[in-house]
Amino acid sequence: MQENNFNVNPHSLKTAVSRVEKDKIVTRGYNQRDLIEKIRYSDMIFLLLRGRLPTLKEARIFNHVLVSFCDHGVTPxxxxxxxxxxxxxxxxxxxxxxxxxxxxHKHAGAIEKTMELYQSKISTARLIDDPDIDNKQIASLAIEVYKDYVLKGKKVPGFGHRYHSTDPRADKLIEMAIKEGFIGPHLKLALAIQDLVFEKKNIKLNVDGANAAILSDLGFDPELGLGVFxxxxxxxxxxxxxxxxxxxxxxxxxxxxxxxxxxxxx
Amino acid sequence: MQENNFNVNPHSLKTAVSRVEKDKIVTRGYNQRDLIEKIRYSDMIFLLLRGRLPTLKEARIFNHVLVSFCDHGVTPxxxxxxxxxxxxxxxxxxxxxxxxxxxxHKHAGAIEKTMELYQSKISTARLIDDPDIDNKQIASLAIEVYKDYVLKGKKVPGFGHRYHSTDPRADKLIEMAIKEGFIGPHLKLALAIQDLVFEKKNIKLNVDGANAAILSDLGFDPELGLGVFxxxxxxxxxxxxxxxxxxxxxxxxxxxxxxxxxxxxx
Amino acid sequence: MQENNFNVNPHSLKTAVSRVEKDKIVTRGYNQRDLIEKIRYSDMIFLLLRGRLPTLKEARIFNHVLVSFCDHGVTPxxxxxxxxxxxxxxxxxxxxxxxxxxxxHKHAGAIEKTMELYQSKISTARLIDDPDIDNKQIASLAIEVYKDYVLKGKKVPGFGHRYHSTDPRADKLIEMAIKEGFIGPHLKLALAIQDLVFEKKNIKLNVDGANAAILSDLGFDPELGLGVFxxxxxxxxxxxxxxxxxxxxxxxxxxxxxxxxxxxxx
Amino acid sequence: MQENNFNVNPHSLKTAVSRVEKDKIVTRGYNQRDLIEKIRYSDMIFLLLRGRLPTLKEARIFNHVLVSFCDHGVTPxxxxxxxxxxxxxxxxxxxxxxxxxxxxHKHAGAIEKTMELYQSKISTARLIDDPDIDNKQIASLAIEVYKDYVLKGKKVPGFGHRYHSTDPRADKLIEMAIKEGFIGPHLKLALAIQDLVFEKKNIKLNVDGANAAILSDLGFDPELGLGVFxxxxxxxxxxxxxxxxxxxxxxxxxxxxxxxxxxxxx
CATH class of the missing domain: 1.10.10 (Arc Repressor Mutant, subunit A)
Structure with a gap:
């Protein structure tokens, strides 16, 4: 028998999401009355998932991400x-x-898998080298990915699309990230991989790949990538x-x- | 046999949500590239569900509605x-x-049922009387509801809460609607019903009731009430x-x- | 506020399905050790849903019912x-x-709706007349159904099939029920309705209609009709x-x- | 772009489960009229999942398996x-x-994982040694499992139960398999592992472990283990x-x- 007693603990649930009391609800430390009055819905989503409000820059790019997932017609x-x-x-x-x-895993799983790939590469680099990753390091990580996938004949996660040669959502997201100065190490890595993959296979980042990079730069866990999608x-x-x-x-x-x-x- | 042939129509799907073509996606008539760049996520939701972009006033109140549904801890x-x-x-x-x-229908069903109630009352009044419903008409509709529910010992949909005597979300939503000048006939009716119900039973509109009224004023079908929730x-x-x-x-x-x-x- | 206290009852769950204790499980009053050794799986299903074991005759027809639902290819x-x-x-x-x-309700809902129809007709007849319903009473109930549906241009639940003019499953189930002497008032009613409907509209009972009658004769609630399906x-x-x-x-x-x-x- | 054309194949679906034509349904090669009349529901399940009817011995043990999964009260x-x-x-x-x-994977996943373990061990042994696995080979496979799990402090899949020290269902299933002469290599392996694990850790096969072995001897794929459950x-x-x-x-x-x-x- 794996357990000797049949009782559950008296406080069966702990949560840091919300506290409910009579006539008052507090979510992630904020009174819901204030949240309803003051914040944008996209910031509310960020607050729920990341536990804190976004900065102005983060709020802007996260809003683009949410809109970009909106719909792909009747095809999916x-x-x-x-x-x-x-x-x-x-x-x-x-x-x-x-x-x-x-x-x-064949449909929406790509975003999670791509986030895992980018985050594992970047966090390994941060452990080995200095935390501020330079372009040379990014280039060498991209070559690693290229070797692990393209040279072994494996599909690179986050690349290619059934209907688009340039996924218009990925393209616009990257454009916005550049324009708004929101380019972190994960997006740099994704773009460096794209340079190599496009030359060899003529395929580009899709919406999942671009968002996997941006959400990683925003500090999201891979599992929450699927959540945001x-x-x-x-x-x-x-x-x-x-x-x-x-x-x-x-x-x-x-x-x-x-x-x-x-x-x-x- | 109900049908004499076994074939399906060649164009099996018609949709007004999105058109997908190579390297281009159009949603509700807008290029997704433009949507990603320019609109807020809450406006995107409005566009998808209502088929058009919201006015500034509509956008503001719809954002409050979305935030107000966010979380009620581990209790639901x-x-x-x-x-x-x-x-x-x-x-x-x-x-x-x-x-x-x-x-x-016992959990999230309230919002749909409440929207049906408010919308059927208001649309009947509009058919019988002139389309601009005045306060006297609202008062008489509220009395109808009061008679149909409270006097018959039936629970009024959209009222009362297990944990709150004043649901802080409903209270704040009504405050915002007043402050921002977004009071349509459905919300007027809800408030008129509240006056009667509160006097008799000491219970107020809950978050579903307040939002049912606001979403009705925003032109949403009752079924989409559950969707917004x-x-x-x-x-x-x-x-x-x-x-x-x-x-x-x-x-x-x-x-x-x-x-x-x-x-x-x- | 609908409730004045926030506590739940200490014994939060009552069940008549199974009792679990250390090294022993009792289901519907029988030790699972005995059930595993001695009963057929189809009888186990009957026991779980009806709370008692079937008679030999009931067991036989219930087995036919279960098999008849097995598969309809890739069409549903x-x-x-x-x-x-x-x-x-x-x-x-x-x-x-x-x-x-x-x-x-458009797909598997037919069986529940048909059971409701048959059971409401038969139970009303039992209340008004003597409990042993004779063929004359059945005939008059069938005419009621015919008037309520066919003459009003409404689809009779449990009749007709997209692909079959004679649903082979319904046909075989009725044959077995006759052969094994398992014809209760609900199946009699279904057959009497079929006589009228077939003459007028050239459509017959489908698998849902036949099983709705048989399951009603077996004492199943309409909701459990969907369960058996x-x-x-x-x-x-x-x-x-x-x-x-x-x-x-x-x-x-x-x-x-x-x-x-x-x-x-x- | 991964694909150059947007067309799907004209015959979009191939299936070996059933053929549907007007007034006739054939499942796994048998006319459903015959299946409804002649076979037990548990044999129908076997036919659907394994593509052939069971032998008498197989039918008996498969019926025990199905009954053993029936219910564990309100605890799961x-x-x-x-x-x-x-x-x-x-x-x-x-x-x-x-x-x-x-x-x-923490709840019903055990049966699939256990089937994978047993089947991989037995099929490896069959490849290396002669196909009729003898007791000495079984003993050595059991020791391998013991080393891989128990000695490395890992939970052995298919063993132990939250509420039972002897899971009455596993116990009865093994008793029936012995009594009815249905002991294949996978069940032998499970019992050999049990001897080692019980001595060291005082825990026994649970219902998932016993059924994983029996279903493997019946020729089921691991994924279908979850299906049978x-x-x-x-x-x-x-x-x-x-x-x-x-x-x-x-x-x-x-x-x-x-x-x-x-x-x-x-």
């Missing part, structure tokens, strides 16, 4: 899942939940679900008998 | 569900999905999931053998 | 949802969960998910750019 | 999740979906959800203000 499996579920007559929250379940994408998914429920009468089929080939017995 | 069933699932070792997106499934609450749920995954080693049990009474056979 | 939205989620790289349990979320269908869904994960490399798209028409601004 | 996180969601007023299918999302557990979860919906009026809280400690700012 998550949006198709949401519409399938909505069209079967399930409630809106069930359809959103189903969409989230499509964020597997979810936050950014949920409004678009809800727009699709609402459209489906308003417009469609019968339940949707994405394929029908003619599209199905039976390869089993007899 | 949805947050407890999220933490239970996270603590079992499931991925973050599964835990968020589980939380959304807790938004049943989900958008506002997901970041807080993600903060709780991340905390759970960082802090907790074993899987969580909210009750244990001592808390369970068996009432079955033998 | 739930199976397509499961495969979409599986193909995105999410774990098997997430894909099953997503499939369940597609069981909305889920139990019967989950193995098939898992077979599809496993197939998808084994065979498919990239994530699945049920539609692509050419299949999508943008109807929004600009 | 999945059951608590199901009841939380049900108590919020969400539909039954949403509550089942939520429960499935709790089957993370889900199939076996869903009926119990539905029983709990139905109980919750019948008995409970307000939404459930597993903890309340007194149980929560705020550890954040201010």
């Amino acid at each position: 499996p998550s949006t198709q899942t949401a519409r399938l579920i909505a069209s079967s007559g399930s409630p809106l929250n069930s359809a959103v939940a189903g969409a989230l379940l499509s964020f597997g 979810i936050i950014g994408r949920v409004p678009g998914i809800i727009a699709h679900i609402h459209e489906e429920k308003m417009d469609e009468e019968e339940f949707r089929r994405f394929c029908d008998l003619d599209d199905i080939e039976y390869v089993g017995g007899r | 069933p949805s947050t407890q569900t999220a933490r239970l699932i996270a603590s079992s070792g499931s991925p973050l997106n599964s835990a968020v999905a589980g939380a959304l499934l807790s938004f049943g 989900i958008i506002g609450r997901v970041p807080g749920i993600i903060a709780h999931i991340h905390e759970e995954k960082m802090d907790e080693e074993e899987f969580r049990r909210f009750c244990d053998l001592d808390d369970i009474e068996y009432v079955g056979g033998r | 939205p739930s199976t397509q949802t499961a495969r979409l989620i599986a193909s995105s790289g999410s774990p098997l349990n997430s894909a099953v969960a997503g499939a369940l979320l597609s069981f909305g 889920i139990i019967g269908r989950v193995p098939g869904i898992i077979a599809h998910i496993h197939e998808e994960k084994m065979d498919e490399e990239e994530f699945r798209r049920f539609c692509d750019l050419d299949d999508i028409e943008y109807v929004g601004g600009r | 996180p999945s059951t608590q999740t199901a009841r939380l969601i049900a108590s919020s007023g969400s539909p039954l299918n949403s509550a089942v979906a939520g429960a499935l999302l709790s089957f993370g 889900i199939i076996g557990r869903v009926p119990g979860i539905i029983a709990h959800i139905h109980e919750e919906k019948m008995d409970e009026e307000e939404f459930r809280r597993f903890c309340d203000l007194d149980d929560i400690e705020y550890v954040g700012g201010r």
